[in-house]
Amino acid sequence: MKKIKVALLSVAVAATSAVASDADLLNKAKNYFKPLPKEIPAPKDNPTTPEKVELGKKLYYDPRLSLSGVISCNTCHNLATFGVDGVETALGHEFKTGGRNSPTVLNAGFHIAQFWDGRAKTLEDQAKGPILAHVEMAMPNPEFVVLKLQTIPGYVEEFKKVFGGDNPLTYDNIAKAIAAFERTLVTPSRFDKFLNGDTNALTKKEKEGLKLFIDKGCASCHNGVAVGGQMFAKFGIVKPYPTPDFGRYKVTKKEEDRYVFKVPSLRNIEMTYPYFHDGSVWDLKEAVRIMGETQLGIKLTHDEIDKIVAFLKSLTGEIPESARTMPVLPASSKDTPKPRLKIHD
Numbered sequence: 001m002k003k004i005k006v007a008l009l010s011v012a013v014a015a016t017s018a019v020a021s022d023a024d025l026l027n028k029a030k031n032y033f034k035p036l037p038k039e040i041p042a043p044k045d046n047p048t049t050p051e052k053v054e055l056g057k058k059l060y061y062d063p064r065l066s067l068s069g070v071i072s073c074n075t076c077h078n079l080a081t082f083g084v085d086g087v088e089t090a091l092g093h094e095f096k097t098g099g100r101n102s103p104t105v106l107n108a109g110f111h112i113a114q115f116w117d118g119r120a121k122t123l124e125d126q127a128k129g130p131i132l133a134h135v136e137m138a139m140p141n142p143e144f145v146v147l148k149l150q151t152i153p154g155y156v157e158e159f160k161k162v163f164g165g166d167n168p169l170t171y172d173n174i175a176k177a178i179a180a181f182e183r184t185l186v187t188p189s190r191f192d193k194f195l196n197g198d199t200n201a202l203t204k205k206e207k208e209g210l211k212l213f214i215d216k217g218c219a220s221c222h223n224g225v226a227v228g229g230q231m232f233a234k235f236g237i238v239k240p241y242p243t244p245d246f247g248r249y250k251v252t253k254k255e256e257d258r259y260v261f262k263v264p265s266l267r268n269i270e271m272t273y274p275y276f277h278d279g280s281v282w283d284l285k286e287a288v289r290i291m292g293e294t295q296l297g298i299k300l301t302h303d304e305i306d307k308i309v310a311f312l313k314s315l316t317g318e319i320p321e322s323a324r325t326m327p328v329l330p331a332s333s334k335d336t337p338k339p340r341l342k343i344h345d
Contacts, residue, residue, distance in 0.1 A: 026194065026197070028211075028214060032214060032223040032224075033223060034225040035188070035195040035196050035225070036110075036188045037225075040110060040182075040184075048180050049162070051161060054327075055158045055162050056178045056179065057181045057323065057327050058155075059073075060181050061074050061326055064148065064149075064336070065137060066093065066131070066139065067138040070339070071137050073127075073178065075090075076090040076092075076130070079185075079324040082106060082271035082272050082319065083104035083185070084102055088101060089101060089102075092137070093134065093135065093137065093138035094342060099245060100245070100277050101116075101276065101278060103115075105182055106185045107185065107267050110226040112229060112231065115262070116247070116262055118232060118248060118262050123183065124172075124176055127174070127175040127178040132145075142171035143171075146169060146170060146171055146174070148336060149169055152331070156169060159173060184320060185320065187319055189317035190202060191315050202314055205310045206307075206310050206311045206313075210311045210314075213312075216292070216308075217296050221233050221263045222265075228263045228265040229265040231262075231263050232248055233261070234260050235260070236295075237295050238294060238296065239294045241290075245259075247261045247277070248260040266315055267315045268315060268317060269312050271316060275287040284312065288305050288312075289305055
């Protein structure tokens with residue numbers, strides 16, 4: 001009987017210790033991370049409304065925003081594959097490719113800026129870029145984009161309904177509608193349940209990985225509501241990373257910005273391979289190993305990497321079903337410009 005009591009006491013002590021340990025980890029985590037809200041906050045000049053979101057969703061999925069008529073926002077930021085295209089660098093007009101990997105659009109509105117080099121401050125600014133980029137959707141100018149949509153009666157009607165006024169179908173409003181839709185792309189995960197107080201939401205291994213993620217210094221850059229996206233950092237702080245891409249230097253022309261990139265969000269990182277700005281790494285464990293050496297100057301053990309990756313997988317969330325269900329698009333008219341397979345056709 002005495003042995004049974006001692007055993008029960010040991011179990012009780014272990015359980016109490018585990019609870020205390022979980023509470024300590026949760027408190028530590030709250031110093032670095034915040035749970036996702038239900039929706040990304042909107043700017044005053046572009047409030048989110050259901051009608052605007054629905055219009056933005058159609059534009060996001062519509063390949064007619066490209067010169068060829070086959071590339072949409074969803075082509076490179078496919079919501080069926082967690083907002084990425086699954087290739088090293090995106091394939092655009094005339095099979096051209098850019099120099100950088102397409103980052104996920106999920107939770108992007110929580111970031112400090114858009115694009116790897118931060119050249120767009122807002123989702124609205126970002127939405128305007130790919131439509132006109134010659135290696136992406138390749139439309140010749142904003143006026144042509146507007147002209148094309150003005151020949152689609154369904155869009156003319158929807159822009160009037162959403163924005164009002166005498167001339168609602170503008171390039172700025174196209175970007176505003178797409179951005180409004182993108183602000184609904186929030187993917188809460190089990191990690192958010194943990195941050196909200198449910199310490200059982202993570203497994204023992206995931207908790208050990210979270211502790212390592214914090215203690216090893218990963219959270220010094222990958223923090224906040226998006227577990228990243230809140231700052232810029234040099235890629236290769238301790239050990240140089242071989243890349244011809246000068247990063248943010250191309251935007252600012254400041255010497256200190258050479259090889260500096262926006263720190264990516266790690267939410268859904270399990271699903272958003274390949275990794276880094278050049279899409280050169282396909283294995284998450286390998287990416288963690290490289291980051292340990294290049295950014296922190298440490299060689300993580302196989303066990304440490306395994307546990308950190310287990311934690312990172314707890315960041316995989318759920319894409320809103322309404323967003324990943326393809327919309328029915330309004331029909332073109334006889335006046336709608338026909339697809340052009342070459343820029344100079």
